[in-house]
Every structure is written in C-alpha cells, then in structure tokens.
Amino acid sequence: PANKKLLVLPGDGIGPEVMREVRRVVDWMDRRRHVSFSIEEGLVGGAAIDAEGHPCPDSTVEKALRADAVLFGSVGGPKWDSLPFENRPELGILRLRKDLGLFANLRPAIVWAPLAQASSLKADLVSGLDLMIVRESTGGIYFGEPRGIETLPNGMRRGYDTESYTEEEIARVARIAFELARKRQNKLTSVEKANVMQSGRFWREVVTSVGRSEFPEVELSHMYADNCAMQLASRPKQFDVILASNLFGDLLSDLAAAVTGSLGMLPSATLGAPDSSGRRHALYEPIHGSAPDIAGRGIANPCAQILSFAMLLRWSFGMEEDARLIENAVEKVLAGGLRTADIMVPGAARVGTSVMGEAVVRELDKIAA
Ligand code: NAD
Ligand code: IPM
Ligand code: MN
Numbered sequence: 001p002a003n004k005k006l007l008v009l010p011g012d013g014i015g016p017e018v019m020r021e022v023r024r025v026v027d028w029m030d031r032r033r034h035v036s037f038s039i040e041e042g043l044v045g046g047a048a049i050d051a052e053g054h055p056c057p058d059s060t061v062e063k064a065l066r067a068d069a070v071l072f073g074s075v076g077g078p079k080w081d082s083l084p085f086e087n088r089p090e091l092g093i094l095r096l097r098k099d100l101g102l103f104a105n106l107r108p109a110i111v112w113a114p115l116a117q118a119s120s121l122k123a124d125l126v127s128g129l130d131l132m133i134v135r136e137s138t139g140g141i142y143f144g145e146p147r148g149i150e151t152l153p154n155g156m157r158r159g160y161d162t163e164s165y166t167e168e169e170i171a172r173v174a175r176i177a178f179e180l181a182r183k184r185q186n187k188l189t190s191v192e193k194a195n196v197m198q199s200g201r202f203w204r205e206v207v208t209s210v211g212r213s214e215f216p217e218v219e220l221s222h223m224y225a226d227n228c229a230m231q232l233a234s235r236p237k238q239f240d241v242i243l244a245s246n247l248f249g250d251l252l253s254d255l256a257a258a259v260t261g262s263l264g265m266l267p268s269a270t271l272g273a274p275d276s277s278g279r280r281h282a283l284y285e286p287i288h289g290s291a292p293d294i295a296g297r298g299i300a301n302p303c304a305q306i307l308s309f310a311m312l313l314r315w316s317f318g319m320e321e322d323a324r325l326i327e328n329a330v331e332k333v334l335a336g337g338l339r340t341a342d343i344m345v346p347g348a349a350r351v352g353t354s355v356m357g358e359a360v361v362r363e364l365d366k367i368a369a
Helices: 015-033 044-051 058-066 089-100 115-117 167-183 198-214 225-234 246-260 303-317 320-333 354-367
Strands: 004-011 037-041 069-074 106-112 130-136 148-151 157-160 187-192 218-223 241-244 270-271 282-284
Touching: 004 015, 004 044, 004 058, 004 303, 015 069, 015 241, 015 303, 015 354, 037 089, 044 282, 058 089, 069 089, 069 303, 106 167, 106 246, 106 303, 130 167, 130 246, 148 218, 167 187, 167 198, 167 241, 187 198, 187 225, 187 246, 198 218, 198 225, 218 225, 225 241, 225 246, 270 303, 282 303, 303 320, 320 354
Parallel strands: 004 037, 004 069, 069 282, 130 241, 187 218, 187 241
Antiparallel strands: 106 130, 106 270, 148 157, 270 282
16 A cells, blocks of 8 residues: 655664665665655754754654654764754754653664674674664653753752652553563563662563463563673573663663674664554664764674564554565675674675665565565
C-alpha cells in the first residue's frame, strides 16, 4: 500500500550525509519493490536553531505527530555547545521522544559475521552475538525534577539532577522487554543499582512483579549496572535482552557498539504505546551522534542510518521481508570487504559514505534480481 508517511529529520554533522544514502535505499524500494513513501523533511537540532531559533520547533513536532514514522539523523556540534541548556541541539531529540511518548528505545547489538574481527574483543567472544538493549527513553535523570545549577546560601555552587521513575514508567518499558524476550531466548537481564539507589531498588521491585504476574515463563535476572558493563566487555554472549534506565541504557549501548565492531553500525527504534487501532508513534535513530570530528569529510559510515530504516520497515509497517533484504544487503557489502574508516580492521581498504551507500543499493539489486 502506498502513502506511508515518513518524516525525515537529518539534523546536524554527519546526519545529512548518512541520510542521503538512506534516500538511495528508499528510492530503490520505490523502483524495485513498488513501495512508495510520501516523505516530508523537517528541521531539528542545530539546523533548526540556525533557521528558526529553536532546536525542536513546534512545526517539527506537529509533522512528527502526523507522520507514520520518523527517521532521525543526529543532532549537536561544537557550533552550539556554548548555548544555554534550554536551547541546546540535543533538546531536539529529547523533546521528540517526550512529546511523542516514545518511552522504549530498542537498541539491537548484533555482530555481523564479516565484522567479528573488528570488535574490541577477541573474535570468538563476540561471533554470533545478538543482543537487544531496551532503554527507557522518556524518564529517569534525563527529565527528573528538580534539576539545575544554583548558588547556595553559603556561596557554594552546585549542579544537580534527579533520577525518578514511577511504577507505570517502569512497568510499561519492562513489558516491552519481556515481550521481546519471549520472542527471543526467553531471557531478560534487568539492570540498575539497587544496592545504592532508591529508584534502582524500586526498579527491581516493579520489574520483578511484572515478570511474576505477566511473564512467568521468561527467565528474569537482575544485575548491577557497573557489573553489567564489565560483563558486556568480557562475556557479552551471556545476554539476550537487557532492560535499563535512560542513563544506564545510553552508556551500555555505546559499550555494546564497541563490542560489535563500530558505533557506525548500530540502529535503534524508539517506540510509543500502540493506540486502540494498533497505531503507534515511532522514531528511528542511529545510536551514534553527529560526529563533529569527521563531519563534512564524506567518510561517515551510513550503515547505522540505513539499518535504522530497516527497523522502521519492520516495526512501523510490518515489512519484515523488506527489512531483511536491506540487512542482508548490508551484510553482503561487508562480506565483500568494504569498510568505512570507523570499522577497525587492520589493512582493510577504506571507502567513503557514498561508496558504501551505493554498494548497498547494488547488493539490493543483486539479491532482488
Ligand atoms: P558521536 O557518536 O557523535 O561520536 C563518537 C565517535 O564515533 C566519534 O569519533 C565519531 O567520529 C565516531 N562515529 C560516530 N558515528 C559514526 C559513523 N556513522 N561513522 C563513522 N564514525 C562515527 O558522539 P560524541 O562525539 O560524543 O557527540 C558528538 C555530538 O553528537 C554531541 O553534540 C552529542 O551531544 C551529539 N549526540 C547526538 C546523538 C543523537 O542525535 N542521537 C547521539 C549521540 C551524541
Ligand atoms: C543517544 C544520545 C542522546 C541521549 C543525546 C544526544 C540526548 O546520546 O541517543 O544515545 O543521551 O539519549
Ligand atoms: Mn548516547
């Protein structure tokens, strides 16, 4: 069916560079699979600050609410780093997550066979790794009140944030993680610091209770977040689904990226709750940022953005077969030896963003032929 409404938000830095490659894949879908999207573009992050004075203009939120799915690039950069907190580019993604109710950020970390050598770990520790981090994404210390920087009566200054989770906030993201676990290995590891944080203790209590009453068949275990980081960096294959708060999930997913070979490879899906007709808001974003250190040089890896589009097809439109086609094409390109500079394989030939994007489309042509 035609007329799937996509909102594309390229953002800053390498965002527009990698988004250009996704457009090739979208065009290919139209040409070869007769799947057409009606695409709207919008402003977010530093680009929106420059054009409209705000990192997430109302017009962008309205477009996002109207779209069937949002494809998000990345925001931020040194140009805007000295702006006051309420006006930083990063607020662009935070407001979108919040205003669209996107509380569950799914971050798969998969070791693609051709990249096992590119991991920060020995290949045998990671080959075949396929784990899913479910990161809470509209609560916790990212949004908790009070927060601020202030001067105390004694003249000392302090900066503070608040980690806070309601029972419902924990339970709804836990359900997403349990449901995923049920479709995978039936194994869920919930991560917090129940040993030092009240909110962590409460997190453990709520997850345990959701598990007991709704998902008794899923094997639930709990792990302190610091230990989880250590375990991820040494024996990652013990995990299947990891559930974590906003902040811990952010940290653990970048760590998982290094273990899978490169931050430039990892996509994510940020989902809201389905309404009564089954429709849900959803935004798809690579887990990497705007990479100011390499922006403008045409060397960014477009795979995370392309794979985010594959997740979009799967999660927003149920197009499993098309999602797989794209994932297979990416894997074939890697198997053929092409590497962008972020993928650490000694001696590999380096190609730029558009060579990588073109190669994915060429593989799609071959697979679909
Ligand atoms: P980053 O993810 O942008 O970059 C970290 C490192 O990974 C850099 O060396 C970068 O060159 C490399 N890298 C990242 N993506 C790559 C790709 N696709 N191909 C090749 N190399 C890649 O994180 P950072 O440097 O800490 O942050 C830079 C800016 O991005 C900051 O303003 C930050 O707030 C923002 N940020 C935005 C998002 C987002 O929009 N979702 C996510 C993370 C960081
Ligand atoms: C991410 C990023 C964002 C986050 C920033 C840019 C707000 O690091 O998507 O992982 O911390 O959620
Ligand atoms: Mn992050």
